[in-house]
Amino acid sequence: MLTKLTGGKIYDPAHGVDGEIRDIYIRDGRIINRPLDEKVTTEIDLRGKIVMAGAIDMHTHIGGGKVNIARTMLPEDHAQDVIARTELMRSGCGHAAPSTLTAGYRYAEMGYTAGFEPAILPINARQAHMEMHDTPIIDKGGYAMLGSDDFLLRMMASNNDQQAINNYVAWTLTHSQAIGIKVVNPGGINAFKFNQRKLDLDERNKFYGVTPREILLRLARAVKELGIPHPLHVHGCNLGVPGNLNTTIDTMEGIEGLPMHMTHIQFHSYGTEGDFKFSSGSAQIAETINKHKNITADVGQILFGQTVTASGDNMRQHAAHPHAHPNKWVCMDIECDAGCGVLPFKYKDQSYVNALQWMIGLETFLMVDDPWRVFLTTDHPNGAPFTSYPHLIKLLMDKTFRNDVLSTLHPEAQKASHLGSLDREYTMYEIAIMTRAGAAKLVGLADRGHLGEGGAADITVYTDDADREKMFSSPDYVFKDGKIVVKDGHLIDVTWGTTHVVKPEYDNSIEKELKPYFDRYHTQKMGNFKISDDEIVDDGRGSLTVQPLHKGGAI
Amino acid sequence: MTDNTDAGVWEEIASPFCGIASDDLTIQVEGNTVKVLENGDAVTTKGFETSITDTSPRVNGKEVSLEQAVTHIANLLRDSKQPVIGGMATDLNGARSAMAVADKARASIDNMDSSASMRNTLVLQDTGYMVTTLTEVRNRVDLLVVVGTDLEVSYPRFFERMVWNKESMFDQDIASREVVYLGKAPSGDASTSPQGKKAKVLSCDDADLPEVMSVLRALVKGKVIQAEQVGGIDVSDLTTLAEQLKQAKYSVVTWVAGDLDFDHAEATVQTLCEMVKDLNLDTRSSGLPLGGKEGSITANQVSAWQSGYPMRTNFNRSYPDYDPYLSDSKRMLDNDEVDVLVWISSYNIDRIPPESKAKTIVLGRSGMTFNNEPEVFIPVGTPGIDHAGRTFRCDGVVSIPLRKLRDSGLPSTFDVLTAVEQAL
Numbered sequence: 001m002l003t004k005l006t007g008g009k010i011y012d013p014a015h016g017v018d019g020e021i022r023d024i025y026i027r028d029g030r031i032i033n034r035p036l037d038e039k040v041t042t043e044i045d046l047r048g049k050i051v052m053a054g055a056i057d058m059h060t061h062i063g064g065g066k067v068n069i070a071r072t073m074l075p076e077d078h079a080q081d082v083i084a085r086t087e088l089m090r091s092g093c094g095h096a097a098p099s100t101l102t103a104g105y106r107y108a109e110m111g112y113t114a115g116f117e118p119a120i121l122p123i124n125a126r127q128a129h130m131e132m133h134d135t136p137i138i139d140k141g142g143y144a145m146l147g148s149d150d151f152l153l154r155m156m157a158s159n160n161d162q163q164a165i166n167n168y169v170a171w172t173l174t175h176s177q178a179i180g181i182k183v184v185n186p187g188g189i190n191a192f193k194f195n196q197r198k199l200d201l202d203e204r205n206k207f208y209g210v211t212p213r214e215i216l217l218r219l220a221r222a223v224k225e226l227g228i229p230h231p232l233h234v235h236g237c238n239l240g241v242p243g244n245l246n247t248t249i250d251t252m253e254g255i256e257g258l259p260m261h262m263t264h265i266q267f268h269s270y271g272t273e274g275d276f277k278f279s280s281g282s283a284q285i286a287e288t289i290n291k292h293k294n295i296t297a298d299v300g301q302i303l304f305g306q307t308v309t310a311s312g313d314n315m316r317q318h319a320a321h322p323h324a325h326p327n328k329w330v331c332m333d334i335e336c337d338a339g340c341g342v343l344p345f346k347y348k349d350q351s352y353v354n355a356l357q358w359m360i361g362l363e364t365f366l367m368v369d370d371p372w373r374v375f376l377t378t379d380h381p382n383g384a385p386f387t388s389y390p391h392l393i394k395l396l397m398d399k400t401f402r403n404d405v406l407s408t409l410h411p412e413a414q415k416a417s418h419l420g421s422l423d424r425e426y427t428m429y430e431i432a433i434m435t436r437a438g439a440a441k442l443v444g445l446a447d448r449g450h451l452g453e454g455g456a457a458d459i460t461v462y463t464d465d466a467d468r469e470k471m472f473s474s475p476d477y478v479f480k481d482g483k484i485v486v487k488d489g490h491l492i493d494v495t496w497g498t499t500h501v502v503k504p505e506y507d508n509s510i511e512k513e514l515k516p517y518f519d520r521y522h523t524q525k526m527g528n529f530k531i532s533d534d535e536i537v538d539d540g541r542g543s544l545t546v547q548p549l550h551k552g553g554a555i
Numbered sequence: 556m557t558d559n560t561d562a563g564v565w566e567e568i569a570s571p572f573c574g575i576a577s578d579d580l581t582i583q584v585e586g587n588t589v590k591v592l593e594n595g596d597a598v599t600t601k602g603f604e605t606s607i608t609d610t611s612p613r614v615n616g617k618e619v620s621l622e623q624a625v626t627h628i629a630n631l632l633r634d635s636k637q638p639v640i641g642g643m644a645t646d647l648n649g650a651r652s653a654m655a656v657a658d659k660a661r662a663s664i665d666n667m668d669s670s671a672s673m674r675n676t677l678v679l680q681d682t683g684y685m686v687t688t689l690t691e692v693r694n695r696v697d698l699l700v701v702v703g704t705d706l707e708v709s710y711p712r713f714f715e716r717m718v719w720n721k722e723s724m725f726d727q728d729i730a731s732r733e734v735v736y737l738g739k740a741p742s743g744d745a746s747t748s749p750q751g752k753k754a755k756v757l758s759c760d761d762a763d764l765p766e767v768m769s770v771l772r773a774l775v776k777g778k779v780i781q782a783e784q785v786g787g788i789d790v791s792d793l794t795t796l797a798e799q800l801k802q803a804k805y806s807v808v809t810w811v812a813g814d815l816d817f818d819h820a821e822a823t824v825q826t827l828c829e830m831v832k833d834l835n836l837d838t839r840s841s842g843l844p845l846g847g848k849e850g851s852i853t854a855n856q857v858s859a860w861q862s863g864y865p866m867r868t869n870f871n872r873s874y875p876d877y878d879p880y881l882s883d884s885k886r887m888l889d890n891d892e893v894d895v896l897v898w899i900s901s902y903n904i905d906r907i908p909p910e911s912k913a914k915t916i917v918l919g920r921s922g923m924t925f926n927n928e929p930e931v932f933i934p935v936g937t938p939g940i941d942h943a944g945r946t947f948r949c950d951g952v953v954s955i956p957l958r959k960l961r962d963s964g965l966p967s968t969f970d971v972l973t974a975v976e977q978a979l
Contacts (some may be wrong), residue, residue, distance in 0.1 A: 072859045073680055
C-alpha cells in the first residue's frame with residue numbers, strides 16, 4: 001500500500017519548507033521518500049491545497065480528576081451542546097468540558113492529531129490515562145505534577161543531593177507514564193494545606209522551609225540532567241494576581257539558564273497601573289522571553305463566553321472562588337501529593353479585566369519574536385474551550401479582524417492596551433511552527449509535527465481561505481497514521497492514537513526509600529501506585545510510544 | 556503485589572468491596588477457594604470468600620452456552636423500547652462496556668446506590684464543595700466530625716487506617732486527635748483512641764439532622780441562636796463544636812450519603828459543605844464523603860467522562876439525557892416504564908435486582924439466588940478475584956489495580972457486554 005499526496009503546498013517548518021509544492025508518499029502509516037519502483041496504490045490530488053503536519057496541542061486539560069469534576073458539575077453547560085450517536089460516533093457532549101469521545105472527534109475534525117494533558121497528579125495518573133484511553137483518534141500523553149508533593153519537599157528540606165532528586169523525578173515520570181514534568185504554583189498547593197494563602201517566589205513553606213524558587217531550580221535541573229526533552233513545565237506563583245508580572249520575570253530570570261516552559265503566561269502578566277489597578281505586563285514579559293533563549297511559553301489566551309477553569313492550583317482557585325460563574329466551585333486537597341480547584345467562569349467583553357486579559361494574551365503572541373518559543377493555547381478549558389482555536393488563529397493572522405473585535409471591547413481596556421498599534425500578522429509558516437513543528441519539538445516528539453521521511457503520517461490538508469477561522473475549522477483531509485479520518489471537515493473513520501512517554505534511566509534503589517514511605521504514610525501501596533505498560537495498552541486499543549531522550553540524559 | 560505461587564499467597568491485594576479500598580490484604584488461593592489471611596474485616600472477608608456456585612448461564616432457568624445467552628440478551632435489547640442498565644456494580648472496563656451498550660441500545664443507566672450518591676452529586680452541581688482524600692486525613696486531621704453515620708459498620712478499618720495510624724508525615728501528636736459524632740452514635744470502639752480516649756457523641760435522630768446541621772453552620776458563622784436545644788442536643792454543645800471547628804487546623808467532616816436516608820438529605824449535605832467553605836475563610840477544613848461501594852464511584856466516573864453526565868442518564872433519544880429524577884431506575888421500574896432491565900452486580904450476591912415487570916437480565920456474581928428466576932442469568936467473574944481490573948476509591952481520586960487471583964473461567968462483565976454490543 002503506497003499512498004501519494006500529489007501537488008500540495010507544503011508547510012513543514014521542521015525541514016524549512018515554507019509553502020513549496022511537493023508530493024508526499026505514505027506507507028504503513030509513515031511518510032517515506034519517493035520510492036523508485038513501487039506502484040502507487042492510492043493517489044490523492046492536493047493541487048491548490050495547503051498541507052501541514054497534524055496539529056499538536058501541547059497543553060490541554062483533557063483527562064483526569066479535575067476535568068471529570070468539571071464535567072459532572074456542569075450539566076447545564078453540556079445541555080447546550082449534546083451530541084447524538086451516529087453510525088460512526090458515540091454520543092457525548094461538547095462545549096467547556098466535553099466528553100472524552102467528543103473531544104477526540106472534535107480535535108480531529110479541526111486537524112489536530114495530538115493533545116497533552118498538562119497536569120497529571122501522579123496519584124491520579126491512572127484516571128488521567130483511563131480518560132485519555134477513551135479519547136479517540138488523537139495521540140496523547142501528559143506531564144506529571146511535582147512540587148507540592150510531600151516526598152520531594154521532604155527531600156529538599158533534608159538537603160538531599162541532586163542525584164537523589166533526579167531519581168525520584170525519573171521514578172515518578174516512569175510510573176505515572178508521563179512525557180514531562182509540570183510544576184503548579186511551586187510548593188503553593190502544599191502550603192495551602194498549612195493554611196498559607198499565598199506563596200511568593202522566595203517565601204518559605206511553613207513546614208518544610210522550602211521556597212518556590214528552590215523547587216523550580218531543583219526540578220528544572222532534574223529534567224535537564226535526565227535528558228527529558230520537554231523542559232520543566234511551569235505554572236508559576238500568583239496566578240491571576242495583579243502585579244504578578246514581576247514574579248513571572250523573576251521566575252524566568254532566576255532559573256539560571258535552564259530550559260523552562262512558562263505555561264498560560266497571560267495569567268501571569270499583570271501589572272497594577274491605572275485607575276483599575278490592573279494593567280498589561282505583556283511588553284516586559286515578551287521582552288524577557290525574547291532575551292532568554294532557554295525560555296518557552298504558551299499563552300493561555302482567553303476568549304469571551306462561558307467556560308470552566310480546572311487547575312491543580314487550589315490555593316489560587318480558592319482565592320478566586322468569589323468569581324465563580326455560576327456560583328459553584330470545588331477545591332480539593334489530594335493525598336499529600338497535590339490538589340485541584342474547579343470554578344466555572346464567564347469571560348465578559350464588557351468587563352475591563354476580562355477585556356484586558358484578552359488583549360494581554362494577543363499582545364504576548366505578537367511581541368514574542370520567535371514562533372518556535374511561543375505556543376497557541378487557551379489552556380483549554382480555562383481560557384476558552386479548544387474548539388475556539390480557529391478563531392484565535394484568525395485573530396493572529398488577520399489584523400483588520402483583530403482590530404474590529406478590539407474596537408467592541410470595554411473602552412477603558414482599549415485605552416490601556418497598545419494592541420491596536422501592533423501590525424504583526426502571523427504567517428502560515430509561523431502558524432505551522434507554533435501548532436506543529438515547534439510543539440512537537442517542545443514536547444519531545446521525534447516522529448510527529450513534521451512531514452519528513454520517517455515521520456508519522458499525521459497530516460492535515462486545508463483549502464486556502466482568506467477567512468482563516470473558516471479555513472482552520474474545516475480541513476479537507478486529516479490523515480492519522482496514514483489513514484484518512486476526516487474528509488471535508490467530517491469524521492469518516494475512528495482510530496485510536498498512541499500514548500507518548502519518555503523512559504529516563506535512573507537508580508531504582510530509590511524504591512528502598514519509597515516503599516517504606518508509602519507503607520508508613522500513604523493509603524496505597526507503592527506497588528499499586530505504579531501504572532504498568534499493560535494498563536496503557538488496556539483492552540488492546542492503546543499503545544505506548546517511547547520518545548527518545550536528549551543527549552545529556554543518562555541513556 | 557507479590558504472588559507466592561507455591562503457597563498461592565498474594566500480598567498487597569486491594570479490596571474492591573469497601574469504599575476505602577485498603578490494599579494491604581494478604582490472600583490465599585487454592586483452586587477456587589479464597590481466604591483472607593491478613594487485614595480482612597467483616598465487609599472485605601465476606602467479599603473475597605464468597606464461594607462460586609453457578610458457572611453456567613441460564614435462559615428462563617435452563618442452562619445455555621454463553622453465546623446463546625448473549626444472543627438472547629441482544630435480541631431483548633433490540634426489541635426493547637426502554638431498556639435500563641442498572642446495578643452497575645462492576646469495574647472500569649465493565650462500566651466502559653455498559654456505557655457502550657447503553658449508547659447503542661438507547662438504554663438508561665443507573666447505579667444501585669445512586670439514591671445515595673445523588674445526595675452528593677446534586678450538591679456538586681448546585682454549589683460545589685471543599686473535600687479531601689484519605690492520605691490527607693491520615694496525615695493531617697486534628698478534628699474528625701462524623702455526621703449521621705455509624706462509620707465502622709460500613710468502613711470497619713477507617714479509624715485504624717486514617718485516624719489512629721501510628722504516625723503522621725508532619726510529626727502530629729496522633730493521640731491528640733479528636734473525634735465527634737453528630738447524629739448516630741458509634742456501635743463499637745473503633746473510634747476510641749489507642750490511649751482509650753472515647754469519641755464525643757452528640758446524638759440525635761436522623762430526622763433532626765437537617766436542623767442540627769443548620770444550627771451548627773449558623774454557630775460557625777457567628778450567629779446568635781435563641782433556642783437552647785435542637786434535636787435533643789444542647790446548643791451549648793454545638794457551640795463548643797463550632798468553636799472546636801474554628802480552632803482546628805485541619806478538621807475533616809465526614810458523612811456516608813447512603814446513611815443519610817431521609818427526604819432531601821442533599822440539603823443537609825449542602826449545609827455541611829457550605830459550613831466547611833465558611834470555615835476555610837480563616838482556617839483549613841475539608842469534607843470527606845465516604846461511599847463508593849459496589850463500584851458506584853467507578854460507574855459515575857466512567858459515565859461522566861464518556862457522556863458528560865453521571866448516572867441516571869438516558870440514551871433513549873440517542874444523545875445523553877441526564878435527569879436525576881426521571882431517570883431514577885427504581886422510579887422507572889415501579890412506574891412500568893421499563894421493558895428490559897440489565898442488572899449488573901458482580902461484587903455482592905445479596906444485591907439482586909429489584910422486583911419489576913421488566914424482562915430481567917442479570918450479570919451477577921456466582922452464588923446469587925433469586926426469588927424470581929430472571930429471564931437471563933450469567934454468572935460473571937468478580938473484579939479483583941476472577942479477572943484483573945481497576946476500581947475507584949470513595950474519594951474519587953485514587954483508583955487501584957485489581958488482580959486476577961484464580962482461574963475460575965467465569966467471564967468478566969466486560970467480556971459479556973462487549974459480545975452483546977457486537978451482537979446488537
